[in-house]
Amino acid sequence: MTDYPALHMLIAGEKVTGGGRDTEEVINPATEEVLGTLPHATSDDLDRALDAAQSGFREWRSTSADKRATILTNAANLIRERKEDIAGWLTREQGKPLGDGRGEAMYSANLLEFYAQEAKRTYGRTLVRGEGSRVEVQYHPVGPVAGFAPWNFPAINVMRKIGGALAAGCSVIVKPSEETPAAGIALVQALLDAGVPGGAVQCVFGVPSNVSEHLLASPIIRKLTFTGSTPVGKHLAKLAADDLKITTMELGGHGPVLVFDDCDVDKAVKTMAGNKYRNAGQVCVSPIRFLIEESIFEQFRDSFVERAEKVRVGNGLEDGTDMGPMANARGRENIQKLIANAKEAGANLLTGGEVIGNQGFFHQPTVLSEVPTSADIMNNEPFGPVAILNPMSGEDAMIEEANRLPYGLAAYAWTDDAARRRRLAAEVEAGMLAINGGSVSTVDAPFGGVKWSGYGSEDGREGVMACMVPKTIHES
Incomplete structure (x- = not known):
């Protein structure tokens, strides 16, 4: 080098x-x-x-x-x-x-x-x-x-x-x-x-x-x-x-992740936690709003938080670093404002939420839960290492929330129900949908979005x- x-x-x-x-x-x-x-x-x-x-x-x-x-x-x-x-x-x-x-x-x-x-x-x-x-x-x-x-x-x-x-x-x-x-x-x-x-x-x-x-x-x-x-x-x-x-x-995007109770929860958590904190969340197709069926919400939440807390943050040139700093000071400041606003709106801060150190633009991997739709972070792309975990009552409510925003870049879904996979492919408004996986980008497939x-x-x-x-x- x-x-x-x-x-x-x-x-x-x-x-x-x-x-x-x-x-x-x-x-x-x-x-x-x-x-x-x-x-x-x-x-x-x-x-x-x-x-x-x-x-x-x-x-x-x-x-x-x-x-x-x-x-x-x-x-x-x-x-x-x-x-x-x-x-x-x-x-x-x-x-x-x-x-x-x-x-x-x-x-x-x-x-x-x-x-x-x-x-x-x-x-x-x-x-x-x-x-x-x-x-x-x-x-x-x-x-x-x-x-x-x-x-x-x-x-x-x-x-x-x-x-x-x-x-x-x-x-x-x-x-x-x-x-x-x-x-x-x-x-x-x-x-x-x-x-x-x-x-x-x-x-x-x-x-x-x-x-x-x-x-x-x-x-x-x-x-x-x-x-x-x-x-x-x-x-x-x-x-x-x-x-x-x-x-x-x-x-821009605001990637929804629909997690159903018939999926492999461990695989979903492992895959999506890795995706969430990739590039410190500064990814246009980053998963942001995790919409989780109520029956598995606590299991998914606890496992996701555990993984978030194990992410090793440091200089990208150092061995063992999982997540580097945010790319600039303004992005980190924006994340701090969004987290504070979400807490004021009634969200639970499960882990993270703070800047790291006094040199470089490092920020803790963060998890929020039960975030109301009135919070700014539920409506504006955070572009940082923050995941939102919300319990949902079922498929109809999850699809409605996934489509609520004017954005439609990438979306993700986890389910073993073949008929449901077809319904999601038809009804989720996104340019790209990953089902039971975390990748929406390959050189031979189109990459792009719909709506805003x-x-x-x-x-x-x-x-x-x-x-x-x-x-x-x-x-x-």
Whole structure:
């Protein structure tokens, strides 16, 4: 593992450093030390990136699908070769355990490799007509894409912005989070090293609102893809609407977990407690509201609390750490406010609830129970290491509560009843539902939500097709 790298942007294939530009410091959330200084793009930098994206699009779309696939596969292999460096940088800037950082780097490589093969499968179709006429449906890359990625998964979220677009033949300008830049820079560099043209994949940074407004005001950009909060997503969707740009929005969630009395309780607790405290709960698909049938509530509650109290919190670079710090001070402050509000509303604090130490942004794994729906945490995504355990009277009440909020990203259910599994699949309002398991993300399946959790999908063939537009040719 190497030291944290010098930070830069990648515009038209060139490294762009400070040079009198505005900068900001990148902070290690475990130690609060300054890791590096990140340059911000000027208006001229962004205009240069736009011009490069336009020419890069022409070059990359004319590259054969086989050659694009080979280049993207080679980039995936480079990411695998560099995974130790990427994981170490990612852990330093985001806080998660080093093993999770390795897993994130590998998932990014696997996703890119999947997209590489999908580059060769953007099939159209021919509709047969009489008297020698026909109708042909073709799919073409939409054009230059602007992608905005958050800090919680600095590699995966960036790859989701890049991979499908490049497979489709689009060029991409990606803005990773300024709080976690190194992992995203490393992915873009791997793509450039593998042979992607400098104008086809670029990386910029700056004040988020300034960068987004500048890029989305340009007619060069034809698609926006964003992962982040619902309020910011709504704002960006409005900006994109001014030019009728295509958008993919992966926004906030408030994951319900429906636990029925016919399930394997021990397995459900083990799986979902691990999911809850993964990445300190800073996961858009994190399980939040545990809706547990009354007959097994005490058993589930006691076992879950026991597991929460065994989570080892520490620096992600240290062996044995299960959960690192929260990524920033504002997230920890928000969690403290939500816990206090829940207690005032009548919730029971079963374990945790406090910050840890006076250095770094550490917070105890926390469990609340019997939380009324009036509490803020029952209605707003906490994005932190807090689980809510509430007893429920039965299936109808559980589904009603699961669907109560305007969010619909990920949901989870635990039941051995086959008929109930089919009902849940039909009735739970979510873009992704895991039944008797904790994973809702694989490289070959679409990832996305409904309602206020957004629209459009990444991953799977859908992630490529979301960057393409149909064209119908009628021949007589």
